[in-house]
Amino acid sequence: MRCTTRLFSRALMVMGFCLAIFVPALAHAQEGELKVGSKRFTESYILAEVIAQTAQAAGGKTRVLQGLGNTAIVFEALRSGQIDVYGEYTGTIALEIVKGDATMNLAAINQALVPLGLGAAVPLGFNDGYALAMRRAQADELGIKTLSDLAKHPTLKLGLSNEFIGRADGWKGLAARYQLGGQPIGLDHGLAYDAIAQKQIDVMDIYTTDAKIDHLGLLVLQDDQAYFPRYDAVLLYRLDLPQKHPAAWAALQKLEGRINEATMIAMNAQAELASQPFDAIARQFLVQNTAQALAGGQQATLQKVGKTSQSFGAQLWQRLIGDDLWRLTWQHLVLVLVSVGVATLLAVPLGVLLFPHPKLRALALGTAGVLQTIPSLALLAVLIAVLGVIGRWPALLALMVYSVLPILSNTVAGLSEVPPGLRNAALALGMTPGQRMGAIELPIALPTVMAGIRTASAIAIGTATIAAFIGAGGLGERIVTGLALNDSALMLAGALPAAGLALCSELFFEAVDRYLRRSKRI
CATH class of the missing domain: 3.40.190.10 (Periplasmic binding protein-like II)
Structure with missing residues (x-):
């Protein structure tokens, strides 16, 4: 057990040393x-x-x-x-x-x-102006050519991009100018083209230089009251x-x-x-x-x-093995390793310190639990506002926040599993609290602690795909670009390697868990 503890302690030291070298390098890489x-x-x-x-x-x-x-x-x-x-x-x-x-x-x-x-x-x-468009056949059938004509048909389904709905020059002002009825639903711009082609919506906002306008047979409605600027x-x-x-x-x-x-x-x-x-x-x-x-x-x-x-399978394979695969995979791994590493360096010592203090422990776990419930995109938006930057730093901080709770809670849970008899025996032998923690309590708790790191890694691998929305890189870049292009093969080419990383992570931690439990029996 002492050997296992020493290995874990050395691993934490090596992780801290690597982070101390690597993290500052991120700041200078872009100069x-x-x-x-x-x-x-x-x-x-x-x-x-x-x-x-x-x-x-x-x-x-x-x-x-x-x-x-x-x-x-x-x-x-x-x-x-x-x-x-x-x-x-x-x-x-x-x-x-x-x-x-x-x-x-x-x-x-x-x-x-x-x-x-x-x-x-x-x-x-x-x-490249904003405009509203609808299927040409439907527009001809209803006699709609202008936005004023559209106002006469308030039952038509509107699918608009979220940015257009919220913009000062977007839906609110347009609806007021033309007295447009109906409540639009928010859609990603790329997905809206599929939705209108499949008749799930009737009207969408478009950019006037979009390539799919003619390709899908859409009619751009005339802005007859000149609402949109150039x-x-x-x-x-x-x-x-x-x-x-x-x-x-x-x-x-x-x-x-x-x-x-x-x-x-x-x-x-x-x-x-x-x-x-x-x-x-x-x-x-x-x-x-x-x-x-x-x-x-x-x-x-x-x-x-x-x-x-090409067939969908051929498109998927072509995108999957694209030139950017290793670059994006490496970026994804960096986000996961750095965020989970920092979280481990913080949460394990914090769990050890808080374990003897039930009230402080409950407060820390409650705070971490509340942070865990914040949606990832919302947390990224808050961190961008607080830090004043985009890219890796808010992404790393967000992933670290999500990783702290499982590691902290499992550290506390693992220490709680130590039998009281062993603690009493250590006291009888005159061991100090530090000696007791290093020789008895932490080795017994280690498999549970590693299970927390395992959970944190799985969460980070999945959540790191969202980081691409703020320019942090990783396999999420393919998913984000696929959404913009409405390219299912490209989205899947980002999701599959991320799933592969998650599987590799599970296999790694399963091997570590078996080793720790075998060492514990010895």
């Missing part, structure tokens, strides 16, 4: 990089790659943080310096970020952004970017006017209909060097989809 962010929809993924590759071609080092979430999260990442630039839209900046009005031009927008340390520049050449694509950037990365900034300025609406629709189609990687789409656009070439190739892209369609 000197131009960090490009994106929201969680197809077009934003593509624009992020166009921006990053353009800057990299100028000799700079870039890093892309894809699928960070909605406007609020990506803007917070920019404001706090977690990213340097991302593609945004003038209407969104005016109404959502600087809280102005739809009449603001780029000069007025920049004047309002200066106090935030930000600027908007390099109009890319296309407008959403011209620009670069939203930190004002220190030109000084920190002058060559990259000079290269980015050459993107002005290079992407028209037909080009953007074609690139979106390459991603959503031909399942081409975002980086490959951006590379093709930059190599072609003309908007006309890509715009003229949209029909060829759509024809290619029909000719090269």
Whole structure:
């Protein structure tokens, strides 16, 4: 038993030493990089790659943080310096970020952004506006062509993205302007296309450069009262970017006017209909060097989809063994190992200290239990607000919080299993509390403690997939991107390796448990 305890103590020391080296390395890994962010929809993924590759071609080092979430999260990442630039839209900046009005031009927008340390520049050449759409056949049958016509049919089912429902320029204002009835349900933008195609909803919000509008035979309803402003694509950037990365900034300025609406629709189609990687789409656009070439190739892209369609199994296998598999798996493992490791270093000693004090023990377990009940996305949002950063740090902290309870509670439970007779015998032998804990109580409790670490690891492996929503990486990136593209094979290609990691974790801890119980009998 003493040998087992020494092994466990040494393992904790090694874990602490590794974390002391590794965690600071995370903070320095990103220095000197131009960090490009994106929201969680197809077009934003593509624009992020166009921006990053353009800057990299100028000799700079870039890093892309894809699928960070909605406007609020990506803007917070920019404001706090977690990213340097991302593609945004003038209407969104005016109404959502600087809280102005739809009449603001780029000069007025920049004047309002200066106090935030930000600027908007390099109009890319296309407008990607909000609109509502419905199946063309249904719209023709009901005689609906405009949003005013839609108001005459309040029983139609509305499926709108959650961001559109909550935006200042979204559902609430639109419903008030047109006197629209009905209560919309919140749907992920990518999933809404499937829902409307399967007639589960009748109306959805769309971006006017979406590739699936024509592909699914949807009719974009006319905004006959001019509610929506223009959403011209620009670069939203930190004002220190030109000084920190002058060559990259000079290269980015050459993107002005290079992407028209037909080009953007074609690139979106390459991603959503031909399942081409975002980086490959951006590379093709930059190599072609003309908007006309890509715009003229949209029909060829759509024809290619029909000719090269694969079975679901072939698509799944192709995505499963993609080039990013090991990178994402490593990122996922890092999130799990660091968070569970820190939780173990905190929870085991804390459990030992609290065990003799029932009231403090109950308070600590109750607090950990309350934190455990907070939904993961809600906890991530709170941590982003508190820490002022996105990415690995809030993700690691959230995973650590979820890992503390099972380890702490199992440490206490394991110590409670020590027979009173053994404690009395130790007292009779004159052993100090520390000697008693190290030689008797902790070795007996160790299998139960390891069961808590086992549970924490399983929770962390599953919850770490959510971390991709805030740019923390891991296998959740595939799931998040799959949601944006409505690509079931890609989502499954992220879920299956995560399930594999969970299975490997269970096998590892099962072997450790058998060893500990065999050592306990000896």
